[in-house]
Amino acid sequence: MCEITTIVTTAARPDALSKQLAERACTMLNVRFVERKKRGIAKMATLYNANVIVAGKNRYEYHALGADAPFFFHPSSAAFRLKRAARGEIDTFLAACQLNEGDTFLDCTLGMATDSMMAAFAVGESGKVIGCEGNANVAFIVSEGMKRYDITDLPLLSCMEQIEVVHSVALDYLKLQPDNSFDVVYMDPMFEETIEESTSFQPLRQAGLHEGLSDEWMTQAERVAKRRIVLKAHFRSDLFEQYGFVRDARLSSKFHYGIKEVT
Structure with missing residues (x-):
């Protein structure tokens, strides 16, 4: 069985900021960037057998492989x-x-x-x-x-x-x-x-x-x-x-x- 890795991609319609954020995530976590190419996150996770970090326009989302929903920061209570x-x-x-x-x-x-x-x-x-x-x-x-x-x-x-x-x-x-x-x-x-x-x-x-x-x-x-x-x-x-x-x-x-x- 292939080891689960982490990849970074952008939102479906990336702007300059989301591309910068994606580059930062790759550098900080020492992981690779994968072009979105209009693919869904679930499809990418399965294809690459990977957790996926999505650099959006104003935040990061972490889609752990097999998770029901993404994890992102918010101050909660x-x-x-x-x-x-x-x-x-x-x-x-x-x-x-x-x-x-x-x-x-x-x-x-x-x-x-x-x-x-x-x-x-x-x-x-x-x-x-x-x-x-x-x-x-x-x-x-x-x-x-x-x-x-x-x-x-x-x-x-x-x-x-x-x-x-x-x-x-x-x-x-x-x-x-x-x-x-x-x-x-x-x-x-x-x-x-x-x-x-x-x-x-x-x-x-x-x-x-x-x-x-x-x-x-x-x-x-x-x-x-x-x-x-x-x-x-x-x-x-x-x-x-x-x-x-x-x-x-x-x-x-x-x-x-x-x-x-x-x-």
């Missing part, structure tokens, strides 16, 4: 969560993390970067937010999406410009970090259990790398975290008890946060 946080309303993620201006924050499971945006807002320009993403294509789509997203009507989203996206699985990245190098280490193994109504994340589920929480991952997180580790998981998850997290139970939510202070 961060837009309205940032508005609420700016008004002084409680955000459960920020309450769990207890981030301060100037803090350092490591998101082990970046995904759509929604929570990292909240963290960037909390730590401010003097802080540091790094997000790990194990899938190179997803890391590229999110990183480029945050750089290019039009924030004209959503100025609070400017905080995402300071998020550094790292293409690495969390464990490998943690192993390279010094002791006590991040105030808060955050992990959200979102694929542990599927939430039926969470349709906006379905493309990411199909495109992303599924990484389960392990003993070694926790050991490294405890070494790297200076203040606390925060876990987000389904309310039925046994990870809270397994790894000694104090659960912040929310009766109205299907996800809970777990907090583990590091001493």
